[in-house]
Amino acid sequence: MRLNKPIIAVSTVALLALAACGGGDGDTGGPPGATNTANEEAGNAGSGQDPTRTEGPAPEIEGAAEGGTVKVISVNGLNSMDPSEAYYTNTGSILTNLVTRQLTQYVYVDGEMVLIPDLATDLGKPNDDFTEWEFTIRDGVKWEDGSDVTAEDVAYGIKRSFDRASFPEGAAYSNDYFVNGDTYEGPYKSGEDYAGVVVDGMTLTLKMATPFPDMPFWGAFPAIGPIPKGEDDPAEYRNHPWSTGPYKFADYKPEQSLTLVRNEFWDPATDPGRHAYPDSYEMSFDTPTAQIDQLMLQDSEPATLTYDNVSAPNYPQMSGENADRLVVGSDPCTFMWYPDYRKITDIKVRQALAYAYPYLDAIAASGNIDGVTRSVGTNIQPPGIPGREEFNPLPEHEKGGTDAAKAKALLEEAGEVGYEINWLYPTDDPLLVDTQKVVKAALEEAGFTAAPVATTLADFSTLRADPDTDINVRSGGWCSDWPSGGSWFPPVFETTALEKEGLGSNYAVFSEKKVDDQIDTILASPIEDQPTLWNELDQSLQEEFFPVFVTAYGGVAMQHGSGIMGMEVDNTYGMPTWKDIWVQQ
Amino acid sequence: MTVADLEVLGPGDSEEAPPTDETGKKITGRSPTRIALDRLRKDKVAVVCAITVLILILLGVLAPLINSLLNIKADAPPSTPATQYLVLGYPKPETGPPYGPFNWEHPLGLAPNVAYDNLARLLIGIRTSFAVALIATVLTTLVGVTIGLIAGFARGAVDKVISFVIDLFLAFPFLLGALALAPIITNRFATNQALLGKAQFFSLIGVLVVFGWMGLARLIRGQVLSLREREFVQAARVIGVPTRRILFKELLPNMVAPIVVSISLSLPGFVAAEAGLAFLGIGLTNTPSLGQTILRAQGYFNQYPLYLWAPVVTVMVLVIALNLLGDSIRDAFDPSTRR
Numbered sequence: 001m002r003l004n005k006p007i008i009a010v011s012t013v014a015l016l017a018l019a020a021c022g023g024g025d026g027d028t029g030g031p032p033g034a035t036n037t038a039n040e041e042a043g044n045a046g047s048g049q050d051p052t053r054t055e056g057p058a059p060e061i062e063g064a065a066e067g068g069t070v071k072v073i074s075v076n077g078l079n080s081m082d083p084s085e086a087y088y089t090n091t092g093s094i095l096t097n098l099v100t101r102q103l104t105q106y107v108y109v110d111g112e113m114v115l116i117p118d119l120a121t122d123l124g125k126p127n128d129d130f131t132e133w134e135f136t137i138r139d140g141v142k143w144e145d146g147s148d149v150t151a152e153d154v155a156y157g158i159k160r161s162f163d164r165a166s167f168p169e170g171a172a173y174s175n176d177y178f179v180n181g182d183t184y185e186g187p188y189k190s191g192e193d194y195a196g197v198v199v200d201g202m203t204l205t206l207k208m209a210t211p212f213p214d215m216p217f218w219g220a221f222p223a224i225g226p227i228p229k230g231e232d233d234p235a236e237y238r239n240h241p242w243s244t245g246p247y248k249f250a251d252y253k254p255e256q257s258l259t260l261v262r263n264e265f266w267d268p269a270t271d272p273g274r275h276a277y278p279d280s281y282e283m284s285f286d287t288p289t290a291q292i293d294q295l296m297l298q299d300s301e302p303a304t305l306t307y308d309n310v311s312a313p314n315y316p317q318m319s320g321e322n323a324d325r326l327v328v329g330s331d332p333c334t335f336m337w338y339p340d341y342r343k344i345t346d347i348k349v350r351q352a353l354a355y356a357y358p359y360l361d362a363i364a365a366s367g368n369i370d371g372v373t374r375s376v377g378t379n380i381q382p383p384g385i386p387g388r389e390e391f392n393p394l395p396e397h398e399k400g401g402t403d404a405a406k407a408k409a410l411l412e413e414a415g416e417v418g419y420e421i422n423w424l425y426p427t428d429d430p431l432l433v434d435t436q437k438v439v440k441a442a443l444e445e446a447g448f449t450a451a452p453v454a455t456t457l458a459d460f461s462t463l464r465a466d467p468d469t470d471i472n473v474r475s476g477g478w479c480s481d482w483p484s485g486g487s488w489f490p491p492v493f494e495t496t497a498l499e500k501e502g503l504g505s506n507y508a509v510f511s512e513k514k515v516d517d518q519i520d521t522i523l524a525s526p527i528e529d530q531p532t533l534w535n536e537l538d539q540s541l542q543e544e545f546f547p548v549f550v551t552a553y554g555g556v557a558m559q560h561g562s563g564i565m566g567m568e569v570d571n572t573y574g575m576p577t578w579k580d581i582w583v584q585q
Numbered sequence: 586m587t588v589a590d591l592e593v594l595g596p597g598d599s600e601e602a603p604p605t606d607e608t609g610k611k612i613t614g615r616s617p618t619r620i621a622l623d624r625l626r627k628d629k630v631a632v633v634c635a636i637t638v639l640i641l642i643l644l645g646v647l648a649p650l651i652n653s654l655l656n657i658k659a660d661a662p663p664s665t666p667a668t669q670y671l672v673l674g675y676p677k678p679e680t681g682p683p684y685g686p687f688n689w690e691h692p693l694g695l696a697p698n699v700a701y702d703n704l705a706r707l708l709i710g711i712r713t714s715f716a717v718a719l720i721a722t723v724l725t726t727l728v729g730v731t732i733g734l735i736a737g738f739a740r741g742a743v744d745k746v747i748s749f750v751i752d753l754f755l756a757f758p759f760l761l762g763a764l765a766l767a768p769i770i771t772n773r774f775a776t777n778q779a780l781l782g783k784a785q786f787f788s789l790i791g792v793l794v795v796f797g798w799m800g801l802a803r804l805i806r807g808q809v810l811s812l813r814e815r816e817f818v819q820a821a822r823v824i825g826v827p828t829r830r831i832l833f834k835e836l837l838p839n840m841v842a843p844i845v846v847s848i849s850l851s852l853p854g855f856v857a858a859e860a861g862l863a864f865l866g867i868g869l870t871n872t873p874s875l876g877q878t879i880l881r882a883q884g885y886f887n888q889y890p891l892y893l894w895a896p897v898v899t900v901m902v903l904v905i906a907l908n909l910l911g912d913s914i915r916d917a918f919d920p921s922t923r924r
Contacts, residue, residue, distance in 0.1 A: 290884065312698070313884040316673045360668040365699050369673055402666065427771050427781075428866040430881050434699050441661065454775045456768040470776070 048386060049115040049216065051123040057268035058107070061566060061580060064277050068583030070564065071304040072283040073292050077255035082238035083222035084160045085167035089331075089573045090307065095222040097274070097570075097578035098260055098281065101244040103135050103154070103219030107273040108568055108577040112384075113483070115216060116273055119154065119225065119244075123216040129524060130211040135219070137202045142265040143228060144243040151204050153226035155197045158206070161223035162186040162194075166234040170223055171481065177212040188234070213527045217482030246276030258283040277566075277582035293559075297322065302563030303583050307575050310557050312367045318559060319372075325560055327567055328372050331574025333554030334382045335374070335477035337423075338507035339547070343472040347546050348414035351394060353421070353473070354549035355407035356446030358438050359400040363552055365434040374552035376400030380492070380538050382553040384571055385483050387531025393542035407446035420449040423473040424464055426457040467498050467509060474507040479554070483572060485534020489519050492548075493541065510547040618841065621917040631913035637906040641899075645715045648708035657691065659709045659873050662700035670700040675889065683889040693895050696878075697885065703878075707895055710875040714903065717786070718855035721793040722848055729798040730844060733805025734832050738813060748806070751799045759796040760865075766792055767867035782871040789868055793855055801847045808840050842918035849911030853904040860900050875900050 079088050083100050086092045096102060105118035117123055120135040127133075141149040161167075161174045163186025175181040179196040198205040206215065218224060228242050240249045246268075247260035260281040268276070292306050293314040299322070310318045310326065318326050337357065339350045359376050368374040376399050381388045392399070396406065411417045421443055425436035436452050443450040453471055455463055463469045464476060480487040495511040496504045503509060515537075522533045541547065556574045560567050566580040615623075625631045644651070652659060662670060670680055676695035678685030683694065693703035736747035770788045774781040812818060813836075821831050862868035863876025870877070875896045882893035 311884055312674050313888050316675060317888065319673075358666060361662075361666045364668050364671055364674060367674070367698055370668075422776070427870040428767070430866065430870070430877060431698070433870050437660070438667065438699070441665065445665070451776065452778065454771050454778070454781050456771055458768065459772065 048112065049123055050109075051117065053107075053114075053116040053272050054121055056271040056273075058271065058273050058275050058579070061275065061277075061582070064275070064566065064580075064582040065585055066277050066279070066582075068278050068303055068563075068585060069280045069282055070278045070581060070583060071301060072281060073287045073295065073304060073306050074283070074285050074308050075287055075289050075292065076308075077285040078258065080167070080169060080238045081241055081252070082167065082234065083157065083225055083227065083241055084163065084234075085170040085238065086222045087169055087171045089575055092222055093307075093570065093573040093575035093578065094258075094283075095241065096220065097245075098247045098276075099243050099245050099249070100222050100225050100241060101141065101149075101271070102222060102225035104216050105220055105273045106570065106572050108570060108580055111568075113570055113572045115220060118220070118271070118273060119149070120219070124219065126213070126215070126527075130213040130215070130527075131208040133206045133208070133212070133215045135204045135206070137204065138270055139202070140267055140270045141244055142267070143226075144248045144263045144265055146265050149226045149244055151199045151202045153228060154224075155199045155204060156187065156192070156229050156232075157223070157225050157227035158197050158204075159184075159187050159192060159194055160227050160232070162190075163188060163234075165189065171221060173218045173221075173481075174223070177208050177210055177215075177218075179207045179209050181209060211524050213523065213530060214482060214484050214486045217484060217487070220482070246271075246274050247281065250280075256285060258285075274579045275582070276579075293318075296325070296559035296561070299325065299561050302561040305558070305560035305564050305567060305576060305581070307556075307558050309373055310559050312369065315369055315372070315557065319557075322559075325562060326557060327560065327569055327576075328555065328557045329569025329574075330375075330383055330571045331479065331554040331556050331569075332382060332384075332481075332483065332572060333477050333479040333574075334377075334380060334550055335552045335554065336380070336475075336507075336548045336550050338474040338476065340472045340474070341508050341510045341547055344419075346414050346416060348410045349416050349419055350546050350549075352407040352410035352414070352416075352419075352446065353443075353448075354394060354546070355397060355403045355410065356443050356448060357549070357551065358402050358442035359551060361402075361438045361442070362435050365431065365438045367431045368552075369557070370400075371555075372557050373555045375555060377550050377553050378542075379535075380542070380548070380550060381485060381488055381534065382480075385480070385485065385488070385531070385534075387485070387533075387535045388538075389535055391539045393539065393546060402442060404442070404446040407448075411447045417447045418449050419447075420451055421473055422451050422453050422471040423475055424455050424460060424469075424471055425452050426460050427454050428457050464507070465503055467503050475551070476507050477554070478505055485530065485537070486523060489515075489534065489537060489541075490523070494519055508547045510545070512545060515541055515545070617918075621842075621914070624917040625913060628913045628917070630909055631917075634906040634910040634913070637902065638910060641711055641903055641906070642715060644708055645712035648705075648712040651708055652702075652705045655692075655704070657702035657705040659701060659705035662695075663691075663702070667700040670695055671698070674698050676700060682891045694889075694891055696881070696892060697889060701873075703892060703895060706873045706878055707875070707899060709873040710878060710896060711899060711903070713869065713872050713874045714856050714859055714900075717790060717793070717859045718852050721790050721797065721855045722851050724790065724794045725797040725851060726801060726844060726848055728794065729801030729847070730805055730837075730840075732798065733802040734809055734836065736802065737806040737809025738828070738832060738836070744806075747802075751802055754796065755799050757796070759792075762796060763792045763862055763867055764865075778871065782869070785869050785871065789859065789862065792862075793858060797851065797855070801844070801851075804843055804847065805840060808843060809836055812836055812839055842915075845918060846911065846915040849914045850908070853907035853911065856900065856907065857904050 076090065078091050080086060081091055081095060083095055086095050096105065101119045103118060103120040104115055104123060106113040107116055115123065119137055119141060121138055125134040137151045137154055143149055158174065161170065162181060162184050164172060164175065165185065166188060184190050184194050196207045226244060231242065239252055239254065243263045246263060246266045248263040250261040251259040262279060289308065289311050292308060293311050295301065295304065296306060297314060297317060337353065339353060344350055360370055363370050363374045378392050378399060379388055379390060397403065411419060426432050440450040440452055464474050478488065478492050491505045493506060493510050493515055495516050496506045518537055522530055522537060525533055554574065556569055558576060563584045565582050565584050568577045570577045670676055674697050675683065676697065681688035681691045681694040691702050693707065695701065696703055732747060736744050766788055770784050774784045818831060818835055821835050859868060859874065860876030860879065863874045864880045866880065868874060868876060878896040879893065882896065885892050
């Protein structure tokens, strides 16, 4: 999933430190002690599915009142709001929670995001090997013009999700998993005749080329929802996607503002997840970060919220006096260092790197706050993925600790003292230059020769994605699209056809037949066993091969005014829980 | 005899040195530079500015020495890990501001996030600023004077071509050039950090020089055009003095004043330009510089004002002092402003 930061926009996966997240305290006379923001507890990215919650309306929130207008401010404009293309955290989250409905949806239950049915009456019925999924579309769902949403509309929407030419930024899971996904190019180019989506009355049958046990999660993406045929010109539809949810576009100026008003044809009785308490949303973009922070600190407009992270200088003040107006939680990202498996072949060198890496100093230098916008860990799967249990692949290594002596000992053991490490860093972001300095100093102290390779922010992603770039470590990360190991190990560790496809997201260029086989076995296993199996793979993979090491998990720290209630962190997106927000009158 | 000498002998300098009978001989014995220096010495603003600039130059030149004497580091935390000095990204109270009292170990406190010493960084920043500004000024003056002399003295096609080139460079947006060059340099020297630092330093000076010589060249050309027709030059040509000698012995000494003025005014310009480019992230990235510190500190204006104000005030003082000094030098050298 793409983060809504401009630096990420070129790449599917999260890069590295984003310029400004984190904190500072001012007039309290001293910084408060490390706040107990407990990323571990907050981060329970969609631990589960609840197929039983099928009937609307969503249970009332105690004390919540209808009415009011929520103001939303952010520094970044929205990318394409066409459901088939919305693949950034902000566009995807705003669409799926407020505007459009799809097969399934996430709701916030006691700190966890739970997948429940949305347009479909259940979470889908798979066949034995997950190559065929059957969804039944609910009756009584209407478009914003009052006409009925049919299974045909949903089928048309799904077919549209194959079109990589019209929607280059969209997620490509349909192409990856569906029958003929690599050749079918959507209704505009290949016509509507497609064997992978079969409509029978209100029932949809989706046919896969390879087992796809995570289909219900893909069903929560805006791309897997209805699209009104005939009104869907790809160039225009992004400016006014038709609403099936509680709010519709009233006024949208791309890069500037978006106003959402109630869609009177949305029937709460058909929707088990959405609350829709506020009467409208007024979102304005392109607000400078410093201005957002000042507005939020002063709380001059109580019904305002932002989904941007509070900037580092203002974090202590926000988390001190205004802790009740700051929501912190995790986002589904793991940041890692990926030693090139072709070049750094000795596992001892890779382990020495993990001992030598200055985890906490690097987090601080990149302008992040330990435990809030970044937290250290060892599992590749971030906190909150079902089945995740903490383990430590390097028993003598303290989580987040730096042990230069141990690293040196390992290097000596391997006979590789002075091993040269090359990694990329952009020279035009001072925070990233600082991070590079910190890492360089730590590696040199541990007996490595650190020779970072300079580049620019503009070239960074391209160079890193090129398998032939002359570096032997890639720094980067991966944000899962849904809370399941199936969204982690296949993209990050499965052998890729280097010549044909490049690295993909396998930045370590990791390739082990054994792991490939294990991934295939797990994908074909019963769905209830998979979480445990993924966690076991996480551990055995690291203990046996140690291909990468985790530098940090991502986190968010969002501010809201005193009039906003019910705002928590939707950790599948790292965005607010839009469905539960209400305004205190 | 040069024009300046003529002026010195003229009646215009009555205020400068009262023409009493006793001192009458002394007037004839003073060179224009000497007169200007005397006038500068009496200008209080000039003296204060000169002392300020001198102190700053000393601080810059001695920066590494001062840092090692005070045991402060510009590019590393006092000791690793840096996080032992930080709470939520801010320096802990015991290391000084913003939460703690003044602390001799870190007179200006530590920087957030990385725990670099602010004073050490400031001193190295001053050093960088001066190095860049001085080298750039010397080079622009050389280039500007040479081209101006040639353009003014050579008539016809050469003058036209040079004037066109000057206009061309004036039309080219300076910032765009700097922005375009920075990534090229970065990619060219990507793998060698030491070389990259040097390359950035010299490319920065290169950009400043390439886009900074035109003003002086035009000024000199204009001066040469007007002096060329004067009698002493005509006379020199008539008696067959070689062109080079005319340029350097007859014309150049008459242009000391505009050159000195241009130098003294372009120094602060380059200091400000260096800070501005560093602030935009396209100047030096490996060496501490004032603009870079300002860039990092801009978010802290409210919570950690000292972090931001120290480099801002330094740049301000430096630029104002150099500017006022430049103004005074111009006044001192300019016969028409004699007070």
